[in-house]
Amino acid sequence: xxxxxxxxxxxxxxxxxxxxxxxxxxxxxxxxxxxxxxxxxxxxxxxxxxxxxxxxxxxxxxxxxxxxxxxxxxxxxxxxxxxxxxxxxxxxxxxxxxxxxxxxxxxxxxxxxxxxxxxxxxxxxxxxxxxxxxxxxxxxxxxxxxxxxxxxxxxxxxxxxxxxxxxxxxxxxxxxxxxxxxxxxxxxxxxxxxxxxxxxxxxxxxxxxxxxxxxxxxxxxxxxxxxxxxxxxxxxxxxxxxxxxxxxxxxxxxxxxxxxxxxxxxxxxxxxxxxxxxxxxxxxxxxxxxxxxxxxxxxxxxxxxxxxxxxxxxxxxxxxxxxxxxxxxxxxxxxxxxxxxxxxxxxxxxxxxxxxxxxxxxxxxxxxxxxxxxxxxxxxxxxxxxxxxxxxxxxxxxxxxxxxxxxxxxxxxxxxxxxxxxxxxxxxxxxxxxxxxxxxxxxxxxxxxxxxxxxxxxxxxxxxxxxxxxxxxxxxxxxxxxxxxxxxxxxxx
Amino acid sequence: xxxxxxxxxxxxxxxxxxxxxxxxxxxxxxxxxxxxxxxxxxxxxxxxxxxxxxxxxxxxxxxxxxxxxxxxxxxxxxxxxxxxxxxxxxxxxxxxxxxxxxxxxxxxxxxxxxxxxxxxxxxxxxxxxxxxxxxxxxxxxxxxxxxxxxxxxxxxxxxxxxxxxxxxxxxxxxxxxxxxxxxxxxxxxxxxxxxxxxxxxxxxxxxxxxxxxxxxxxxxxxxxxxxxxxxxxxxxxxxxxxxxxxxxxxxxxxxxxxxxxxxxxxxxxxxxxxxxxxxxxxxxxxxxxxxxxxxxxxxxxxxxxxxxxxxxxxxxxxxxxxxxxxxxxxxxxxxxxxxxxxxxxxxxxxxxxxxxxxxxxxxxxxxxxxxxxxxxxxxxxxxxxxxxxxxxxxxxxxxxxxxxxxxxxxxxxxxxxxxxxxxxxxxxxxxxxxxxxxxxxxxxxxxxxxxxxxxxxxxxxxxxxxxxxxxxxxxxxxxxxxx
Numbered sequence: 001x002x003x004x005x006x007x008x009x010x011x012x013x014x015x016x017x018x019x020x021x022x023x024x025x026x027x028x029x030x031x032x033x034x035x036x037x038x039x040x041x042x043x044x045x046x047x048x049x050x051x052x053x054x055x056x057x058x059x060x061x062x063x064x065x066x067x068x069x070x071x072x073x074x075x076x077x078x079x080x081x082x083x084x085x086x087x088x089x090x091x092x093x094x095x096x097x098x099x100x101x102x103x104x105x106x107x108x109x110x111x112x113x114x115x116x117x118x119x120x121x122x123x124x125x126x127x128x129x130x131x132x133x134x135x136x137x138x139x140x141x142x143x144x145x146x147x148x149x150x151x152x153x154x155x156x157x158x159x160x161x162x163x164x165x166x167x168x169x170x171x172x173x174x175x176x177x178x179x180x181x182x183x184x185x186x187x188x189x190x191x192x193x194x195x196x197x198x199x200x201x202x203x204x205x206x207x208x209x210x211x212x213x214x215x216x217x218x219x220x221x222x223x224x225x226x227x228x229x230x231x232x233x234x235x236x237x238x239x240x241x242x243x244x245x246x247x248x249x250x251x252x253x254x255x256x257x258x259x260x261x262x263x264x265x266x267x268x269x270x271x272x273x274x275x276x277x278x279x280x281x282x283x284x285x286x287x288x289x290x291x292x293x294x295x296x297x298x299x300x301x302x303x304x305x306x307x308x309x310x311x312x313x314x315x316x317x318x319x320x321x322x323x324x325x326x327x328x329x330x331x332x333x334x335x336x337x338x339x340x341x342x343x344x345x346x347x348x349x350x351x352x353x354x355x356x357x358x359x360x361x362x363x364x365x366x367x368x369x370x371x372x373x374x375x376x377x378x379x380x381x382x383x384x385x386x387x388x389x390x391x392x393x394x395x396x397x398x399x400x401x402x403x404x405x406x407x408x409x410x411x412x413x414x415x416x417x418x419x420x421x422x423x424x425x426x427x428x429x430x431x432x433x434x435x436x437x438x439x440x441x442x443x444x445x446x447x448x449x450x451x452x453x454x455x456x457x458x459x460x461x462x463x464x465x466x467x468x469x470x471x472x473x474x475x476x477x478x479x480x481x482x483x484x485x486x487x488x489x490x491x492x493x
Numbered sequence: 494x495x496x497x498x499x500x501x502x503x504x505x506x507x508x509x510x511x512x513x514x515x516x517x518x519x520x521x522x523x524x525x526x527x528x529x530x531x532x533x534x535x536x537x538x539x540x541x542x543x544x545x546x547x548x549x550x551x552x553x554x555x556x557x558x559x560x561x562x563x564x565x566x567x568x569x570x571x572x573x574x575x576x577x578x579x580x581x582x583x584x585x586x587x588x589x590x591x592x593x594x595x596x597x598x599x600x601x602x603x604x605x606x607x608x609x610x611x612x613x614x615x616x617x618x619x620x621x622x623x624x625x626x627x628x629x630x631x632x633x634x635x636x637x638x639x640x641x642x643x644x645x646x647x648x649x650x651x652x653x654x655x656x657x658x659x660x661x662x663x664x665x666x667x668x669x670x671x672x673x674x675x676x677x678x679x680x681x682x683x684x685x686x687x688x689x690x691x692x693x694x695x696x697x698x699x700x701x702x703x704x705x706x707x708x709x710x711x712x713x714x715x716x717x718x719x720x721x722x723x724x725x726x727x728x729x730x731x732x733x734x735x736x737x738x739x740x741x742x743x744x745x746x747x748x749x750x751x752x753x754x755x756x757x758x759x760x761x762x763x764x765x766x767x768x769x770x771x772x773x774x775x776x777x778x779x780x781x782x783x784x785x786x787x788x789x790x791x792x793x794x795x796x797x798x799x800x801x802x803x804x805x806x807x808x809x810x811x812x813x814x815x816x817x818x819x820x821x822x823x824x825x826x827x828x829x830x831x832x833x834x835x836x837x838x839x840x841x842x843x844x845x846x847x848x849x850x851x852x853x854x855x856x857x858x859x860x861x862x863x864x865x866x867x868x869x870x871x872x873x874x875x876x877x878x879x880x881x882x883x884x885x886x887x888x889x890x891x892x893x894x895x896x897x898x899x900x901x902x903x904x905x906x907x908x909x910x911x912x913x914x915x916x917x918x919x920x921x922x923x924x925x926x927x928x929x930x931x932x933x934x935x936x937x938x939x940x941x942x943x944x945x946x947x948x949x950x951x952x953x954x955x956x957x958x959x960x961x962x963x964x965x966x967x968x969x970x971x972x973x974x975x976x
Contacts, residue, residue, distance in 0.1 A: 026861075027861070070959075071959065072884075072958060072959045072962060073959060073963065074959070074962050074963060074966055075888075075891065112857075115857075115861070137887075140878065141878040141879050141883070144877050144878045144883070145877070145878050145879045147877070148868075148872060148877065151917075151920075152920075152924055155921060155924060155925040156857075156924050156925060162925065163921055163925050166921070166925070167914070167917055167918075167921065170913070170917060171910065171913065171914060171917075174877075174910055174913055175910050178906040178907075178909065178910055179906065181887070181890070181906070182890070182894070182902055182903065182906055185890060185891050185894045185902070186894065188891070189894060189895055
C-alpha cells in the first residue's frame, strides 16, 4: 500500500472496469465512443503503473506494494498481491502494450468494436493479476481467466482458420493448467497454505519435486512455448488479428517464462537442477530447429511466430543455466522480445491492412511506396536478428555468455541463432521490402499515417534505448535475480 | 394444541401440503385464463415455505415422529435452495409452457408435490421416510414428463423414465430390506450404531449396500445406470427437463448423505470403492459421449452424468471437506443447469424448440447480452475461473486429493479437459459463427431478468465464493457432528 490506496489492485481492476464500461456502449453505432473510452482506460492503466516504477525499492528482493486480505477462509486462500523486480517490469510492459494494441486496432477493427476493445482491456487487467498474485489460487484464477478473452479475440476477429486455432489454443493451455492445479493442490496438502512464498521454503523430497516440476512444466512450457508443445502458437498467431498477435507475443508468452521463475525454479530447485539438461536440450533444439523452420516459411506472420518461439527458448535456456548472466539476460530478452516481436507483428499488420495478404510472394518493393514504414520495419528486423545497439542484442548476448560459462557447446549452439535469426528475418525483409515493385497492390500502397507513425516511433525508441542503455532495467531486477540464485543453490531435500 | 406445536420442524412441509390442496381447488374454480393467479399462488407458497423454514430454524438437530424426520442445518439449507430453484424453474418455464398449452393446474400442483417429496427426502432420517419422499418425488416427475400427451417423444420418455425409475426403486427397497435384515432397524442412526458395535451381519450388509448403491446410481444417473438420462432429458418438454435436472439433485445429494454417510459410514471401505468406479465411469462416458451430441438437451444430459461423477468423487473422499465440497458442487450444478435450460426456453418460440446446437449459432449477433450470459454458464460448467464452476471442481479435487485419491484426481482432470471441448463448442457457435436466422430474439422480461441474475450469480459467486462455501461446510459439520 502506497500513496494511501492499494496500488496493485488499481492496476489490476482499473482496466477491467474500463473494459466493462466499453462493453456497455453496446453495438457498433457507438463505436467511436467505445474507442475513446478504451483509449482512456488503456492510458490510465499505463499511468497508474508508473508509481510502481518510481516507488520501487531497488535494494531489496522482498515483495513490494503488498496487499493481503482473506478471500476464501475455508481453504486459507488470500487475496495476496505484491511485486518484485521480476514481475514489476512485466506489468509495465503489459500496460504499455495495452495502449499500443488499442491504437493499433483503432481503424482496422470495424465489427464489434466495443467487444474487441473490452476483451483487450479485461485481458490486460487479468495479466497484471497473474504477475502480481502471490497466492497460488489467485494466480491460477487470473491465469485461466485470461484465456477466455484471448479465445474470443482469436475466434471472433481472426483469420479464416480461426476456430481451429482458438480451440487448439484453449485446450492446449487448459491441459497444462489443470496439471498445475493438481500440483498446487498437492503443495497445499503438504503445507496447508496456498502462499507461493511459503512454497518457496517448503522442504520437498526428490520424487515429489520431480513430479511437481513436470506438472508445472506442462503448464508453463505450453505457454512459452517450448519444443515440442509449441505447435499451437503458429496457428494462433496466424489466425489472430494484429492486436491479438501482439499481445500473444509480447505478453502472453512471458507468462510462461514468469511461471518458471516464480514457481518451478524456487519451489523445486533440486528437480530444476536435476532436469536442467532436459530444459537446456529442449531450448537448444528450439533455437536451432525452429530457427530453420522459420527460414522456410512463406507466410510472414508464421515466420515471426516461429522466430518468437526460437527467441523465447533463449529465455528458458538462460533460466536453466543458473547463473546471473543467463538469468538477467533471459529477463532482458523477455522484455526485448516483447518490444521487437510486438513491433514486427504490428508491421505485418500494417501491410496486411492494406493488401490483405500475409504471403511473402505477394509483396516486393514496398520500400518504393512506403519509405517511412520500410525504415521502421528495417530497425525492428535488425533488432530481431540481434544487431548490437538494439534491444535484441543485449539479452541474447548475455544468455550466450552465460551459456559459454557453463558449457562451450551450449553457447555455440545458442549462438547459431545470430546466424539463423539474421538469415530468416533479413531474407524476409529483403523479399518484401526491396527490389522492384512486384504488383499493382504494392504500387497502390500508401505510407503509414500519423497514428501508425506514433506507434512505430514509440516502439523504435524503446528498442533503441533498451539496446544502448539497459541499466535502468537490469538494476531493478538485480536484487531479485541474486536472491533467486542464492535460493536455488540451497537444496530443499 | 401442544402436539401441533411440537411439530414445528415440519411446519414447512405441512404448509406446503395444505397449499397444494388450495391450489388444486382454486385451479378448478378459476377459469383457465386466470391461471396467473394460481401461478402466483404457487410462487407465494414457495416464498411462505422459505419464510417458515427460516423461522423454524433452531441450532442443533431436531427429531420428530419418533425419529422418522430430522431437521438440521443441512436440511434447512438444502430446502431453501430447493424452493429457490423450483421458483426459478417456474419463472423460466411459464411462457414456454403457455405457448405449448401445458401451463395447466396439474403442472403447478405436480411441481409442488414433487417439491414436497424432495423436502421429505431431505429431512428423512429413516429408510421408510426416505423411500416415501423419493416416491412422492418420482411419481410426480413421471406425470410431469408425460404431461404433453399428444407428443410421442414425451410419452416415450415418460414411459422409460417410469419403468427404469420403478426398477431403481425396486433395487433400493431390496437393499433397504437387506440392511434391515442385517441390523434389525430402519432408523438411520440405529443402523450406524449397530454396525459400529459390530453386531450387524456383514455379508447381508454388503449385499444390501450393493443394491442401495445401484439404486442411488440409477436415481443420480451415474454410469452404468445412466441409460435413461439422455432419452428422458431429450424427450421431455424442456421445462420438465429443467426441473428433473435441477432441484432433485439437491434431494439426491441429501439422500446419498443420509444413507451412505449418516447410516452406513462404517461400511465406507466398501462403498467408497463402488462410488469410485461409478465416478470415473460417469466422468468418462459423460464427457466423451457429450462431444458426439448435436442436440443440446442430450448434450446437457451427458454433461449431467459427468457432473454427477464429480459429485460422487467428493462424497467418496469420506471426509467432512469431501461432503461439503460435494454439497457445494450440487448447489453450483443446480444453478448452472437452471441457467442452461432456461436459455434454451428463452430462445424457443411457439412451434420452435431451440434445442439444436445450431440454434445457438451467431447468438452474439442476435443478442449479445444473452450470449454473454450463456458464455458465463458454459465456462462455469467447464470449470474455468473466474466463474464459480471452477471452485466447485477445485473443492472436490482438493478433498479427493487430501483423501489420497491421486489417480482419481488425475482422471477427473483429464476428463474435465475433454469436457471443456463441448462447452467451448457452444461458445464457438455463439461467437464465431454467423447466425442461421436474423430473427430477433424475443426476450420475455421476467425470464430475461432471471437469466441475467443467474448468469451474473455464476460470475459473482466465482469472485466471492467464500460465503456459500462456508455455509456448505457449516451445514455438513453440524449435521454430522451433532448427531
